[in-house]
Amino acid sequence: MDVLSLLGDGMLLSLQPLNLLMIMIGVTVGLFIGAMPGLGSVNGVAILLPVTFLVPPGSAIIFLAAIYYGAMYGGAVSSITLGIPGASTAVATTFDGRPLARNGRASLALVTAAVASFIGGTVANALFTLFAPILASVALSFGPPEVFALMLLAFATFVGLGGDDIPKTILSICFGLVLGAVGFDQISGAPRLVLFDYNGFLQGIGFLVLAIGVYGIGEMLWTIDQTRGDVTATTPKMTAKGMAADTKEAAKKGWRGTMIGSFLGFFVGILPAAGATPGSLMSYGVTKMVSRKPEEFGKGAVDGVAAPEAANNSASTGSMLPMLTLGIPGSPTTAILLGGMVIWGLTPGPRLFVDEEQFVWGLIGSFYISNVAALLINLAFIPVFIWMLRMPFTILAPMIFVLSIVGGYAATRDMFDIWLMVGFGIGAFFLRKFDYPLAPAVLAIVLGPIAEPTLRQSLLLSSGDPSIFFTRPIAGPITVVALILIFLPALKLLRRKHSKTPA
Amino acid sequence: MRVGELVTAGFLALLSFYLMWKSAELPIGYISGTGPGGGAWPFWLSAIMLICCSWIAYNWWRGTSPASQSDEAVLDSHGWRSLIFVGGGIIGFVALVNIISMYGAIAVFLFYYTWYLGRHGLALSLSLALITPVALFFFFEGAMRITMPSGMPFTDPVFNILYDIIY
Numbered sequence: 001m002d003v004l005s006l007l008g009d010g011m012l013l014s015l016q017p018l019n020l021l022m023i024m025i026g027v028t029v030g031l032f033i034g035a036m037p038g039l040g041s042v043n044g045v046a047i048l049l050p051v052t053f054l055v056p057p058g059s060a061i062i063f064l065a066a067i068y069y070g071a072m073y074g075g076a077v078s079s080i081t082l083g084i085p086g087a088s089t090a091v092a093t094t095f096d097g098r099p100l101a102r103n104g105r106a107s108l109a110l111v112t113a114a115v116a117s118f119i120g121g122t123v124a125n126a127l128f129t130l131f132a133p134i135l136a137s138v139a140l141s142f143g144p145p146e147v148f149a150l151m152l153l154a155f156a157t158f159v160g161l162g163g164d165d166i167p168k169t170i171l172s173i174c175f176g177l178v179l180g181a182v183g184f185d186q187i188s189g190a191p192r193l194v195l196f197d198y199n200g201f202l203q204g205i206g207f208l209v210l211a212i213g214v215y216g217i218g219e220m221l222w223t224i225d226q227t228r229g230d231v232t233a234t235t236p237k238m239t240a241k242g243m244a245a246d247t248k249e250a251a252k253k254g255w256r257g258t259m260i261g262s263f264l265g266f267f268v269g270i271l272p273a274a275g276a277t278p279g280s281l282m283s284y285g286v287t288k289m290v291s292r293k294p295e296e297f298g299k300g301a302v303d304g305v306a307a308p309e310a311a312n313n314s315a316s317t318g319s320m321l322p323m324l325t326l327g328i329p330g331s332p333t334t335a336i337l338l339g340g341m342v343i344w345g346l347t348p349g350p351r352l353f354v355d356e357e358q359f360v361w362g363l364i365g366s367f368y369i370s371n372v373a374a375l376l377i378n379l380a381f382i383p384v385f386i387w388m389l390r391m392p393f394t395i396l397a398p399m400i401f402v403l404s405i406v407g408g409y410a411a412t413r414d415m416f417d418i419w420l421m422v423g424f425g426i427g428a429f430f431l432r433k434f435d436y437p438l439a440p441a442v443l444a445i446v447l448g449p450i451a452e453p454t455l456r457q458s459l460l461l462s463s464g465d466p467s468i469f470f471t472r473p474i475a476g477p478i479t480v481v482a483l484i485l486i487f488l489p490a491l492k493l494l495r496r497k498h499s500k501t502p503a
Numbered sequence: 504m505r506v507g508e509l510v511t512a513g514f515l516a517l518l519s520f521y522l523m524w525k526s527a528e529l530p531i532g533y534i535s536g537t538g539p540g541g542g543a544w545p546f547w548l549s550a551i552m553l554i555c556c557s558w559i560a561y562n563w564w565r566g567t568s569p570a571s572q573s574d575e576a577v578l579d580s581h582g583w584r585s586l587i588f589v590g591g592g593i594i595g596f597v598a599l600v601n602i603i604s605m606y607g608a609i610a611v612f613l614f615y616y617t618w619y620l621g622r623h624g625l626a627l628s629l630s631l632a633l634i635t636p637v638a639l640f641f642f643f644e645g646a647m648r649i650t651m652p653s654g655m656p657f658t659d660p661v662f663n664i665l666y667d668i669i670y
Contacts, residue, residue: 167556221590410647433577463535
């Protein structure tokens, strides 16, 4: 009851005219920044941080949190309409969002993303409100072996993403992980895998370089080749009645993914150094695994859009938890928010809930209000996003290429990365011809830099004994489940072959 | 497709081998007191890639993958033409960035694609080629404070006018 009254006060605080205005502006700006390939919540929050010095700290953090929310909603827009994941958190949304858009169901995909994001955000807010201190202590019990086990579980779900061709899927995962290792060894600091001794590789290969190359350039080249340039333009229409029907369909077909994404996303989001990306990827994989129609995933499954979208919103709220309660940021965006709080004279940590009660509950209250505002603003802009798809393909295609190059440069500020992106795009085009699944490589390059140091730290802790992943109470069960999932497709394949062999 | 599948696997095997060799520049085993060496992670992952390439080649030999059973060409004449014109256009676009600036390259690429490849009218092609880079300039340089490459010095007068507007 005490929590509810504090939350009520917090909500009233966030509904004050200045704070409400901050929420509306923040969500709208975040939505458009998130919708731009190459730009995500981290850009929006970082760029607009100086603006917040004009308003009181309470309003400032509410503004930045609203940008964060808006950008999470916006990430789905470029994934669905253009097929380019604007940020790592929206990679999994591309898998089914883009096929839905190609089939003329972009409105369903966008509505599903909006509704799932809203539910994910709401579930996360409720969990945050009720269990913040307990969950913070659970998150702290995750050491390197637990985080590595979790990464292993994420990779295990990738094996299921790649279809039946197991060697190509494993190769794709390993390739992504190796690309993620290019640059400097994170532990010794020594240069590593500086390919062809070219200094450009010293800075590593960013996730966006591979993702935009594969999905922006490679995917478009493949579409042009497959359709012989004669792409039938989809003419989706957007009416209030149509939107209501899409919402109904989204609720009916996407509830399972939404629920999995909401809870799993939050849990992964609260872990320091994990964040929304692993949460959304794992939610996609788990939803596909438990689905009655896994074969529909990748071809336009509503659950395939709902799960990652619910998860990335839920995780973005979750990642605020270690920041506020422990002073540990769970993602790059929360790291900037943390910096902002320090500048405003607030000290994140266990004392924050006691010393700055009004600030904390005002912020938590604003999460609820921002979530509702983000849903309404997002739904209102869906017709604008749909309009983009009505462009003739010979205009849309060069626009996608331009946004890929500009967005890639905006994220990395290096022309070498743009050349790499083009190379990856052309390479992806040929690999796709031979049925190499490329999604696992993109996912692996994101998780590789988390998985490698945790593996090495774990082995250092155990003096090289790998049993550390089986003997710890949290890591053990996760590792066992991951190994079962890794070997399950192989066992299924063997069983299928065995049943085909005549007696 | 059948030959292409094997050539691709062979190319990836070579790449895996190269990555293993590069990774081995750092220690690849377990070092007492410091844990796995810096090259261990990429080395063993590349080794798994090499094993996967052999597995793919074995599947090719058995004819179990769709590509290994197909007699179709990887790319027919239309495929090669579109790859050269579109892919070449993208390479040209990126190559022009350091000469005529990011925005100049966008204008040239959009005009090339919409007018030459897309067969749109001159008025539409020119409008898109001029409006898009200007809009992107105000978004990135003005709103987001992200500076794009401005090319060689001869582009300065144009940028000076645009910067005067936003600053």
